[in-house]
Amino acid sequence: MRKANSWFRSIQNTDNPDNKHSEGPQPVNRPAVRDADLLDAYSQAVIQVVETVSPAVISVTARDSEGRGGGGSGFIVTPDGYALTNSHVVEGRTKLQAESAEGDQLRAEILGDDPATDLAVIRLAASGLPYAQLGDSDALRVGQLVIAIGSPFGFQSTVSTGVVSALGRSMRAGDGRLIDNVVQHAAPINPGNSGGPLVDSRKLVVGINTAIIAMAQGLGFAIPSNTAAWVLQEILAHGSVRRRQLGIVANVTRLPRPLVRSLDLLADQAVEVRDVAPRSVAELAGIRADDIIVALAGRLVTSIDDLHRLLMTLPADKEFEVTVIRGEQLKTIRIPPKG
Numbered sequence: 001m002r003k004a005n006s007w008f009r010s011i012q013n014t015d016n017p018d019n020k021h022s023e024g025p026q027p028v029n030r031p032a033v034r035d036a037d038l039l040d041a042y043s044q045a046v047i048q049v050v051e052t053v054s055p056a057v058i059s060v061t062a063r064d065s066e067g068r069g070g071g072g073s074g075f076i077v078t079p080d081g082y083a084l085t086n087s088h089v090v091e092g093r094t095k096l097q098a099e100s101a102e103g104d105q106l107r108a109e110i111l112g113d114d115p116a117t118d119l120a121v122i123r124l125a126a127s128g129l130p131y132a133q134l135g136d137s138d139a140l141r142v143g144q145l146v147i148a149i150g151s152p153f154g155f156q157s158t159v160s161t162g163v164v165s166a167l168g169r170s171m172r173a174g175d176g177r178l179i180d181n182v183v184q185h186a187a188p189i190n191p192g193n194s195g196g197p198l199v200d201s202r203k204l205v206v207g208i209n210t211a212i213i214a215m216a217q218g219l220g221f222a223i224p225s226n227t228a229a230w231v232l233q234e235i236l237a238h239g240s241v242r243r244r245q246l247g248i249v250a251n252v253t254r255l256p257r258p259l260v261r262s263l264d265l266l267a268d269q270a271v272e273v274r275d276v277a278p279r280s281v282a283e284l285a286g287i288r289a290d291d292i293i294v295a296l297a298g299r300l301v302t303s304i305d306d307l308h309r310l311l312m313t314l315p316a317d318k319e320f321e322v323t324v325i326r327g328e329q330l331k332t333i334r335i336p337p338k339g
Contacts, residue, residue, distance in 0.1 A: 009033045029179045040143075040335045045201050050148050050159050052203040054132035054278055055101050059151040060085050060108070061120070062093035073150035073196030074122065075205065077232065081124035083108075084228055085195030086210055090122065092231065098124055101157050112235030116142065116243070116312070117227055118210050121235045130195055134232075135204025137224035140164050140183060145192045146218065148209055149188035150196025158193075162218070163187030171221060177312075179223065183207045186218040198222040215216060229240040244311045244338060245318075247280020248273050248286065252303055253292060255325075264328055269302045270325070285335050287322065294330075295323035 056076045063069040070093065074085030083098070096108035109123040113122065144164045152158050163328060169182040185198060189209050198207035207222025234241040235305050253272040260268045271293040276283045293301050296310045299321040314320055316338040324331050 005032060005132060011048045031117050045145070046147055046159070046161055049199050049201060050149065053132050053147075053199050053205070054149055054157050054159070056132040057149045057151075057157060057185060058098040058100055058106070058124075059156050060089055060195060061097045061099070061193075061329070062090045063095040064093045065095075066244065069093070071151075071154070072192055072211070073192035075132065075149075075195075075197045077126065078155045079126070079129050079131055080108075080127045081129055082111070082232075082236070083122050083124060084208060084232065085120050086208065087113050087118045087120045088121045088210075089195045091115065091174065091247060096122060098122070101155065112231075112240055112242045114231050114235070116173050116177045116181055116241070118173050119221060119223060119228055119230055119231045121232055127274075132199075132205050133203075134225045135181065135202065135230050137181070137226045140167060140200075140206055140224075142167060145201050146185050146187055146206065147201075148185075148189050148193060148196060149199065150189065150193035150209060152190035152192040154192060160188040162188065162220070165188045165218070169221065177308050179227075181224050181227065182210075183222040183224055185220050185222060187220055188218070189220040193220075201328060211283050242316045242338065244281075244314045244316065244335070245323075246282040246307075246311070246335075247277035248282045248287065249277075250293070250304065250307070254291070259325070259328060262328070263325065266300055267294075267302045271301055271304060271307055273324075281335060282312040285322075285333050286310060287324065287333055291324040291326055291331075293322060293324050295321075297321060 031216050058074045061071045072089035074083045076083045090110055098106045098108045107292045108122045111121045111123050133238045142164050148160045165186050166184040169184050170178050170180055171182050173179050191213055191289055193209045196209050197205040198209055200206045206225045208224045208228050211221045213219045231241055250271045250273050273289055273291045275289055295301055301307055318336055320335050322333045
């Protein structure tokens with residue numbers, strides 16, 4: 001034991017030739033990072049985003065046939081004038097005008113309006129325009145820096161910054177459907193920001209600002225850019241967003257526990273068909289009133305929102321299955337591709 005201790009002391013003395021008492025690893029002196037440097041880096045990141053994206057941001061003014069108007073923001077996504085904004089900015093209005101960041105007045109028309117996602121595609125009467133690129137909203141992380149650009153209260157090219165506060169939120173669209181994967185963020189937005197871009201530090205649009213909560217501070221919501229990319233593609237290719245529909249009237253129903261156990265179901269709540277529209281997809285496929293829908297395309301259905309959500313994601317050109325309870329038996333009904 002003495003030899004071991006002597007050997008340990010000799011190692012200590014080798015590392016510390018002055019034979020001074022050592023209390024462990026000593027800190028390495030590094031230049032201190034000044035707060036001013038951090039602030040300058042943050043500012044530069046925001047400045048670069050704004051200089052790149054703001055030329056593509058527009059102010060949108062919309063009026064109906066009786067002259068009643070509204071407005072909001074939008075942003076150009078192609079050099080030949082295609083732009084995105086909110087559905088509620090252009091809803092029911094036929095006369096559109098856009099104003100660029102430089103103050104140019106541009107005529108515009110609605111190409112497609114999708115209230116279910118609160119998104120609309122418009123076309124500006126111009127070409128060779130600056131445009132913004134859509135990023136991948138699925139890659140967002142809570143705490144990530146985001147920048148909102150728009151025209152709140154008519155003040156064009158207004159910029160605010162914040163962070164992603166939460167992901168995967170849900171909110172109701174104007175038609176009552178549930179919009180999923182909504183981005184909650186802390187970049188201050190106000191009336192007039194609707195339809196403007198929410199941008200990340202890589203200068204990519206990751207959301208379309210759509211709503212605030214009245215009397216709340218730091219609570220903004222944006223439709224994810226991946227949803228916007230899908231809506232844009234559908235409208236440019238087909239003039240509208242194609243969604244699968246069954247053609248039924250339904251309500252949520254609670255299932256008796258003995259039935260849940262006997263059929264080995266995963267939930268005690270499902271959607272009961274109350275009526276089937278004549279010549280609808282449901283009628284042609286064989287769905288009947290009083291059928292209880294428990295699954296669609298292999299996914300559990302416990303609410304009307306579940307039904308809408310699943311129908312929204314199904315490709316129009318693919319067959320899918322609806323699983324129903326008829327009597328006390330499970331039955332699978334095949335829904336053919338949309339013609």
